[in-house]
Amino acid sequence: MLKQKINNFKGFSAFKMLPILALVVTVYNSYFIVIEGHVGVVKRFGEAKDQQNPGLHFKIPFIETVENIEVRTRKNAEKMASSTKEQMPVTVEVSVNWTVNKEAALDLFKRYGGLDQFEQRILDPRFRSATKDTIPQFEAEQLIQDRASAINGIERRLSDEMAGFPVVVDNIQIENIVLPQKYINSIEIKQTEKNLAAAEEHKLERQRLEALRAVNTADAKAKGILKVAEAEAKSIILKGKAEAEAIEAKAKALRDNPLIVKLTEAQNWDGKLPSTIMGQGNMPIIDLRENNNRSN
Template identity: 70%
Template sequence: MYEQDQAAAVKRIKRYITLAIVAVVVFPILLGTFFTVEEGHIGIVKRFSEAKYQVNPGIHFKVPMIDSVEEIEVRTRKNEENMASSTAEQMPVTVAVSVNWTVERSSALDLFKQYGGLTQFEQRILDPRFRSATKDIIPKYTAEALIQDRAAAIAGIERLLMDEMEGFPVTVDNIQIENIQLPQKYLNSIETKQTEKNLADAEQHRLARQNLEAQRDVNTAKAKADGITLVAIAEAESTRIKGIAEASAITAKAKALNGNPLIIKLTEAQNWDGKLPHTILGGGSTPILDMRSKS
């Protein structure tokens, strides 16, 4: 009986061991039948190291122990370069330039097959062309133009790089000149020039203000003179009108006197002060004297 129990125990132990071995072997195989791809990436499924197809983000199934998966980022990436170059006047300059680029989702598999991944594509294709475009454009600008019109230089680099990258499964955009490092001697000369310009602008402003004040005084004097002239004209016109009115009145009065002698008598009567004349001249040469005694 003891031997039977011992044999049964050995069988149970063997069964447990077998189940454990099966679990150890089978469980990883089961786990290897599915995989996930993170958002913003494309999964490249390889079979015996040969890229077969691409899958979008999410959970997917594959052949365990045969298929493997690599991810390619399809979000916007940024490359930066610090490049030594020279300006149009042969002045040494160091520029920090950046470019944003994105892998086209539908072409991720082709990019992987041709270049083996993003790092290889950057090193072999994008970066050399980016440096070449930048070094071709920067020497076309003077240092001053490069600082004042940075957008024109950026547009030139972008246009040239897009031409160079045509046909590749990526989109290139948003090129920026992050920094421009010029010799200190040139920066000092720029500062001196700007200071002189500021002084000249201040002097120009002062002269303009003086001219404005002088013009204001001239306008004030002219306004006063115009006012005096207008007053004089008004007074002269008033005098002329009064003279015309008085002349018209005299003429009318004369016509009235000539037409009616009684008006003369009326006028004399209105103008008489109530006293008799002291001397009356007659028609002859002998005067008539007033012989009345004075009281």
């Protein structure tokens, strides 16, 4: 009996809670929140009706649902096989950033059913096509050394193909290039030879500079010696000229003043008479000292 009353009470309590639960569920399904970087596409019985910006919004419970569409920049990466201009097989990893036009998010959802479907059906095939059409235009070495040209080529091709779609594509990058190992080895050998040639050229240039420096040093030294010699020669010339002028002046003075000769002889006489005299004509030399002795 007690057990039956308890069961009746539980059944009555559950029955009273149903309206409350229904109200809670109804209230819970009457609003939605769109987070930043997204827009909310409101669907009524599966049909897209409008889009809402980030924030709190209300909808008809159980009739309308919301699909969030990201309008921030997304990144797609592809790894694909291709070939270079010289028909060398190559594997490239390429990435692209793309953004949905915020105002066109509803149209994109209506036409393609969402971002994943748009990527798979529209963006990725065109991205692969643009890459595979561009890579064969470059030789392997050019592809490695000048990725920017290949990236610009892919970007131009993809932009043309995506011109009619409500998205913006940009910032294409070639993340990695994988070439056959034989070609990589040949590049390493070529680079090694180039480095050796550059080192040898640097060595020759250094030797040339050292030789030039030695020549310049010798030339400067020779010029220095020449300058010294010229200075000495000029000094000798000036000295000789001065002596000649002095002699000439002295001779002129002697010619103009004969008494100076006598005065000079008198100043230089030691007080002794000459021991010999020269005779005139055939007169022999007379030794005065012998005559003096005899007189004594």
